[in-house]
Each structure stands twice: as C-alpha cells, then as structure tokens.
Amino acid sequence: MFTRKRWREAGTAYTLLAPTLFVLLLFVIGPILFAIYLSFHKVQLLGTTSFQFVGFDNFTRILEDTRAKIALWNTVKYVAIVVPTQTMLALVLAATLNAGLKGEKFFRIVYFLPTLTSSAVLTLIFMWMYNQNGLVNHVLKFFGLPTYNWLGDPSVALNAIMIMNIWSTAPFFMVIYLAALQDIPDSLYEAAELDGANAWHKFWYVTVPYLKPVTSFVVIMGLIGTFQLFDQSYIFSGGSGGPNNATLTVVLLIYQYAFKSFGTMGYAAALAFALAIVILLATWLQRKFSKEESLY
Amino acid sequence: MRLGKASLYTILVLYAIVTMIPFLWALSSSFKTLEEIVSGSMSFIPKDFTLDNYKQIFIEQELFPRWFMNSVIIAVTVTILNLMFNSMAGYALARLHFRGKRTIFMIVLAVLMIPAQVTMIPNYLILKQLGWLNSYQGMIVPAMVNATFIFMMRQFFINFPKELEEAAALDGLSRIGTFFRIVLPLARPALAAQAIFVFMGSWNDFMRPLIILSDPQLFTLPLGLNSFKGQYISYWNYIMAASMVFTMPVLVIYAFFNRYFVKGISFTGGK
Numbered sequence: 001m002f003t004r005k006r007w008r009e010a011g012t013a014y015t016l017l018a019p020t021l022f023v024l025l026l027f028v029i030g031p032i033l034f035a036i037y038l039s040f041h042k043v044q045l046l047g048t049t050s051f052q053f054v055g056f057d058n059f060t061r062i063l064e065d066t067r068a069k070i071a072l073w074n075t076v077k078y079v080a081i082v083v084p085t086q087t088m089l090a091l092v093l094a095a096t097l098n099a100g101l102k103g104e105k106f107f108r109i110v111y112f113l114p115t116l117t118s119s120a121v122l123t124l125i126f127m128w129m130y131n132q133n134g135l136v137n138h139v140l141k142f143f144g145l146p147t148y149n150w151l152g153d154p155s156v157a158l159n160a161i162m163i164m165n166i167w168s169t170a171p172f173f174m175v176i177y178l179a180a181l182q183d184i185p186d187s188l189y190e191a192a193e194l195d196g197a198n199a200w201h202k203f204w205y206v207t208v209p210y211l212k213p214v215t216s217f218v219v220i221m222g223l224i225g226t227f228q229l230f231d232q233s234y235i236f237s238g239g240s241g242g243p244n245n246a247t248l249t250v251v252l253l254i255y256q257y258a259f260k261s262f263g264t265m266g267y268a269a270a271l272a273f274a275l276a277i278v279i280l281l282a283t284w285l286q287r288k289f290s291k292e293e294s295l296y
Numbered sequence: 297m298r299l300g301k302a303s304l305y306t307i308l309v310l311y312a313i314v315t316m317i318p319f320l321w322a323l324s325s326s327f328k329t330l331e332e333i334v335s336g337s338m339s340f341i342p343k344d345f346t347l348d349n350y351k352q353i354f355i356e357q358e359l360f361p362r363w364f365m366n367s368v369i370i371a372v373t374v375t376i377l378n379l380m381f382n383s384m385a386g387y388a389l390a391r392l393h394f395r396g397k398r399t400i401f402m403i404v405l406a407v408l409m410i411p412a413q414v415t416m417i418p419n420y421l422i423l424k425q426l427g428w429l430n431s432y433q434g435m436i437v438p439a440m441v442n443a444t445f446i447f448m449m450r451q452f453f454i455n456f457p458k459e460l461e462e463a464a465a466l467d468g469l470s471r472i473g474t475f476f477r478i479v480l481p482l483a484r485p486a487l488a489a490q491a492i493f494v495f496m497g498s499w500n501d502f503m504r505p506l507i508i509l510s511d512p513q514l515f516t517l518p519l520g521l522n523s524f525k526g527q528y529i530s531y532w533n534y535i536m537a538a539s540m541v542f543t544m545p546v547l548v549i550y551a552f553f554n555r556y557f558v559k560g561i562s563f564t565g566g567k
Contacts, residue, residue: 012470016387096304097308
C-alpha cells in the first residue's frame with residue numbers, strides 16, 4: 001500500500017514535470033552537449049551539414065583573432081563602466097524615492113518606463129536623438145559643450161550605447177533596492193540619529209551596509225546582463241559592429257561567426273564557451289570580494 | 297530639513313525629466329512632417345501637427361499588421377504555456393516526493409547560470425533539423441518553460457498552506473485535480489507577476505526571432521521595426537510613429553498591472 005502510494009505520487013510528479021523535462025532535454029541539456037561537440041569541429045552548413053573534427057583549433061584560434069580581442073576589450077570596457085554606474089544610480093534613486101516624499105508612486109511609474117520598452121524601440125529613439133543634427137548635440141551645444149558624431153565616430157559610439165543602457169536598466173535595479181529599503185527597521189535610523197548622524201551619515205553607515213547582499217545580487221545580475229550586450233549593438237551598427245568595430249561585442253561576434261559567415265559555426269561555439277567562462281569568473285570574483293552570500 | 301526635502305525633490309524631478317525626454321521627443325517626432333524632421337527643428341511641439349505618419353507606415357509597409365499579429369500570437373501563447381508549465385513544475389518540486397527530485401532541481405538551478413549564447417547555435421541546428429525555422433512553433437516551444445519562474449513558483453508553493461490540499465484530498469480530489477482546482481487559483485498574485493514578465497520578455501525579444509525567422513511574413517515587431525529602419529533610415533518621422541505604435545500595448549498593460557510589476561521584481565529579486 002505504502003509503495004503504491006509512493007509510485008502514484010512519483011507518477012503525478014513526473015506528469016507535472018513532463019513539459020519542463022522535455023524542453024530542458026531538447027533545448028538546453030542536449031544543446032549544451034551539442035555545443036561542446038560543435039566547438040571541436042568545423043561545421044559546413046551548405047548542402048548537407050557536415051562536421052569535421054579539428055581538435056582544439058577553434059579554441060587556439062581565439063588567441064590569434066584580432067576581432068575577438070577587440071570584441072572582448074569593448075565588452076569588458078562596457079561592463080566595467082556600466083555595472084558600477086547603473087548600480088550606484090539605482091541605489092541613489094531608490095534611497096531618494098524611499099525618503100517618504102509625496103508622489104513617490106508617480107515617480108516610480110515614470111522611472112520604470114524604459115524597462116518596459118523593447119530594446120529595438122529604445123535603440124531607434126536614441127539613434128534619432130544621437131543624430132549629428134539631433135537633440136543630444138543641440139542640448140550639448142546649448143550648454144557650450146563639445147558635440148559628437150555619436151553614431152559615426154568610433155571613439156564615442158560605444159559610449160553612446162553605455163549612456164543609453166545605464167539610463168534604461170538602472171530603474172529596474174532601483175525597484176529591487178526599493179523593496180529591500182522598505183525592510184530596513186526604523187530603529188536603526190533612530191539609533192543613528194541619537195548618535196548625531198546626519199542624512200548622509202545615515203545613508204552611508206546604515207543604508208549601504210544593510211543593503212550589501214542586495215547590492216551583491218544587483219551587481220551579479222548586472223554583470224550577466226552587460227556581458228551579453230547584443231541587441232543595441234546590432235541595431236546601432238546594422239549588425240556590423242561598426243564604426244570600425246567600435247560597437248563590436250562578444251555576443252555580436254559570436255552571432256556573426258555563427259550565422260553570417262560560412263564554416264565558422266564551430267568557432268562561434270568555442271567563443272560562446274569562452275564567454276560563459278568569463279561570465280562565471282566575473283560573478284565568482286564578485287562573490288569572493290563581497291563575501292555576502294546570504295542571498296543565494 | 298526644508299532644504300533637504302527640496303533637494304530630494306530636485307533629484308526626483310530632474311531624473312523624471314531625463315526619463316521622459318526620449319519618449320516625449322519620439323512622440324513629438326511621430327507627429328511632425330518630414331520637412332520639419334529634416335530641418336533639424338528642436339521644438340517639442342510639432343509646427344504642422346500631422347497624423348499622416350501613422351497612416352503612411354501602414355501603406356508603405358503592408359506587413360505591419362502581420363508583424364503585430366505574429367507578436368501577439370507568439371507572446372500570448374508563450375505566456376499561457378509558461379504559466380501552466382512553470383507552475384506545474386514548481387509545484388512538483390515544492391510539494392511532491394519522488395526519486396530524482398533533487399537532481400531535477402539542481403538542473404533547473406544550473407540552467408539559470410548558463411548564458412543563452414551557448415545554447416543558441418545548437419538550438420538553431422536542432423530547429424533546422426526539425427524543420428521549425430520560420431515557424432511559430434520554433435519560436436514558442438523552446439520558450440515555453442523558464443527556469444527563473446519555475447524557481448519562483450517553487451518558492452511560492454513551499455510557503456503555501458498544506459491544510460487546503462489535505463482537505464481537498466479528504467474530499468476525494470486527486471493530486472492533479474487539487475493542483476488545478478485549488479492551488480492554482482490561489483496562486484494568482486504570483487501568476488500575474490510571472491505573466492507580465494514572460495509576456496514582456498517575449499514581446500520585446502530581439503535575438504531569438506533574429507536567428508529563427510528570416511521570412512518577413514513571420515517577423516515579430518522588433519525584427520520588423522529593425523528592417524523598416526533599414527529601408528527608411530532618414531524618415532525618422534515614420535520610424536518614430538512605428539516605434540510608438542509598438543510601445544503602446546505594453547504601456548497599456550503596465551497601466552493596468554503596475555502593482556504586480558513591483559511585486560514580481562521583488563519575487564525574482566528576493567531569491
């Protein structure tokens with residue numbers, strides 16, 4: 001009787017899990033194994049698909065590929081600037097919103113608009129604003145600042161994407177901070193006040209340390225997101241990563257090798273693994289430095 | 297104290313302006329004539345207010361309604377399937393006892409860590425083999441479950457009161473019957489949050505359709521918009537009108553459900 005009940009429960013469980021297992025096997029676990037296979041082969045898609053074993057060639061090729069180096073450098077630069085900036089901005093906005101002012105809800109709704117809008121639409125709106133004769137340059141001129149050819153000048157094109165993405169992702173992380181801020185007990189602030197702390201002291205010595213686990217989460221999510229930058233670069237440059245490879249990211253390069261040039265799909269798979277390792281390393285380093293792991 | 301409040305408001309208002317400007321600029325450009333766009337006018341109020349752009353984009357590109365339909369069909373189907381399947385899996389992992397549970401849960405967690413780029417290339421080859429490139433099922437089936445939300449639903453069901461299920465069992469309801477008739481209706485807040493994120497993710501997705509769909513008839517909105525931009529690169533009045541049309545549905549959904557957004561983010565954020 002007991003075993004029959006157990007069998008029935010297992011049957012129910014696997015019935016409920018069936019769709020999930022089907023998708024995981026066919027579109028996640030299978031593909032990961034397949035990707036390992038691909039990364040050791042040269043793949044021909046013309047006519048009948050053929051695979052030719054090439055050993056570690058695809059991996060050693062990364063080291064000699066100048067475009068891979070450019071893409072990695074662009075991506076690292078992008079991550080190093082965007083992640084800290086968007087995290088700080090999110091924290092400041094959340095703390096300001098949480099100060100108990102009137103109209104908090106209104107501001108929250110407004111701030112959240114970019115998060116809702118598709119990357120394609122946002123990129124098009126910003127391309128229009130970044131136009132040589134566009135809004136951004138007019139505003140800069142108005143304040144007596146230098147203007148740029150945002151879309152065409154290799155030295156600023158990536159910065160244009162950075163500004164856009166900080167603007168569009170900071171509000172998402174702001175909401176995460178906001179939820180955490182509401183959990184901070186008032187007694188902490190009251191105690192700080194008794195010790196003569198001003199608003200800045202309270203923010204720096206109470207809020208920031210209390211939020212450390214959340215910050216760690218926000219940074220890791222930010223790292224994972226920024227390392228995978230693709231849509232904006234693709235739309236900005238029409239898929240080329242230009243001008244002069246300035247907006248070429250690792251994922252865009254993987255896309256180009258996999259789908260836009262012939263016979264390099266295996267190499268693209270190897271690059272994808274390299275990127276996965278870089279992301280894992282970065283998140284691991286982040287955890288090691290922050291040492292706050294209560295959240296995971 | 298007064299001064300402090302004023303400076304806080306200044307920050308909030310300034311940032312609200314920074315957030316709104318791109319949208320207002322796009323909206324105003326969508327009502328301008330091409331001459332005004334080309335002249336480089338910096339006015340937020342159109343000189344000759346016109347609705348022509350909104351009419352014209354549907355004449356210039358007769359596929360727009362088609363792209364809209366494709367996006368709706370794919371996003372709605374993906375959302376419904378995700379709600380069902382993620383909840384089913386989350387419930388099994390939270391409440392049932394069976395061999396292999398730990399392993400399956402570990403796999404779900406591991407999937408959260410794997411960047412999509414690793415599976416993107418083999419998925420393309422698998423879909424090609426199945427003949428699912430350029431099809432709705434190619435867009436829907438691989439996206440019909442989501443590890444993040446399986447995890448979220450598991451957390452939700454773990455804290456779910458057991459007594460209700462026990463009462464249902466006494467009434468002779470099967471485990472699956474209990475799940476669909478008792479548990480799922482009570483999971484509405486978690487489902488609402490999930491629905492919004494899955495829908496937005498699918499509606500706004502750019503990379504998957506870019507890889508899977510090459511037939512313009514089957515394009516989704518973001519992809520169609522990108523190809524439209526390629527054809528009409530200096531007609532910013534058209535591009536902005538098209539952008540606005542495609543942003544509206546999500547804004548409407550947001551207007552109705554915005555409280556679930558915040559809840560949903562704290563759900564996913566609080567893991």
